[in-house]
Amino acid sequence: MTVVRPARPDELPALVEHPDDPERNAATRAYLAQLLDSGCTxxxxxxxxxxxxxxxxxSVVLWTLPGQEVPLALVLFEAPRDAPETAAALLDAAAAEAGKLGATELEHVVDSPAQxxxxxxxxxxxGELLRASGFAVVRDGRRFVHRSPGAPDALPADDPRLTFRxxxxxxxxPFVEALAELLADTADARLAADVRRHGARRAAELLFEETAELKHEPGWWELGYAADGTVAVISLPAENPAVPVIGFVGVTPAHRGKGYATSVVVRGTRILAAAGATEIRGDCDAANVAMARAFARAGYVNFADRLEFARAL
Incomplete structure (x- = not known):
């Protein structure tokens, strides 16, 4: 019989360790210690x-952004491969606890290769265990990283066709308006689902609010205007609890196909590098081929694939 309970103090931050996997044990122990210290759990x-x-x-751990009281996701989900009942018990217990705390949805991401x-x-x-417990894939993503971007002047120059404000x-x-225009014709499965659920305007407001919860400076977030005075790109670089991120970038429908996707990724990279970033990450939907190419052209490497799961509570 499987019993799920809160970890005891002597079990933190190690939780379940693998006797033949010291690299994994050290990394996950340090990760949970950082989550506890930062208030993410x-x-x-x-x-x-x-x-x-x-x-x-x-084991399983509920996660949120620092300072938040409602869990958004779960991390460090571990269960024996030959014990689906243990996995189900953990996922159900995590969902029940998150629901008590006010969550209406719980997320989990699976990255490959393992790292x-x-x-x-x-x-x-x-993935099978998650689906059996009511989780569904909401996005098939690609993850990118730019290591050692260097000083801003070492990066490609800003696109002279764009004026940033x-x-x-x-x-x-103006940022919400630009996001609403973008989301009405987005290649991102998760954002498209938000548009179907809430409409483009409300989905834009939610995206802005969600991204604003990440650490950022108002001067970092910019709209890029084309020569005709219309908004061509939006750039929302930020820092999540672990690493600086491109956050959200996009090109408005009227200006796609002009190379602006690379320009806006470069712009966000320059801003984060100027703030001292030594590693920057970004991601996009696998279906968003143009954005994946933009990351590559801006010096990023596709280091992992990411399936994003969600379960309604």
């Missing part, structure tokens, strides 16, 4: 499954 959100003899057999800090090996099996200058309204 708390001890009572760290759940452990144990068997009838009281031996830990699996630090979560080492999500056997991604196909993980910041959030500090313009305020929120």
């Amino acid at each position: 708390r001890p009572e959100w760290c759940l452990v499954a144990e068997d009838g003899d009281g031996r830990p057999t699996g 630090a800090p979560q080492f999500q090996r056997n991604p196909e099996n993980r 910041s959030l500090a200058e313009l305020g929120r309204g």
Whole structure:
């Protein structure tokens, strides 16, 4: 019989360790310690499954942005491959706890190939376990990284066709308007689903609000205007709790096919590099071929694929 309970103090931050995998153990231990220190999780959100003899057999941890009280996702999901009932018990317990705290949806991402800090090996099996517990794929994504971008003047120059104006200058309204225009014709499956659910305007407001929860300066966020005075691109670079990120970038429908996707990725990269970033990450939907090419042209490397899952609560 599987019992799921909060982790005991002596089990943190290690949770379930693999005796033959010291690299994984060290990375996940450090990751959970960082999550606890930053407020992305708390001890009572760290759940452990144990068997009838009281031996830990699996774990799952609820996650949110620093300072938030409602869980948004789960991380460090571990369960034996031959024990689907343990996986189901952990996922159901995490969902129940998140629901009590006010969450209406719970997310989880599966990256491949397996890598630090979560080492999500056997991604196909993980996907099966998630689907069996009511999770569905909401996005098939590609992850990119730019390591050691260097000083801003070492990066490609800004596109001379674009004139940039910041959030500090313009305020929120023009940014939401540009996002609504973009989202009405987006190649991103998750954002397209938000548009179907809420309409383009409300989906734009939600995207702006969600991205604004990441650490950023108003001067970092910009709209890029073409020579005719219309908005061509939007750039929302930021820092998540782990690493600087491109956040959200996009090209308005009227200006696609002109090479602006690369220009806006370069612009966000320059801003983060100027703020001291030594590694920058970004992602896009696998269907958004133009944006994937833009990341590559801006010096980014596709280091992983990411399936994003969600379960309604």
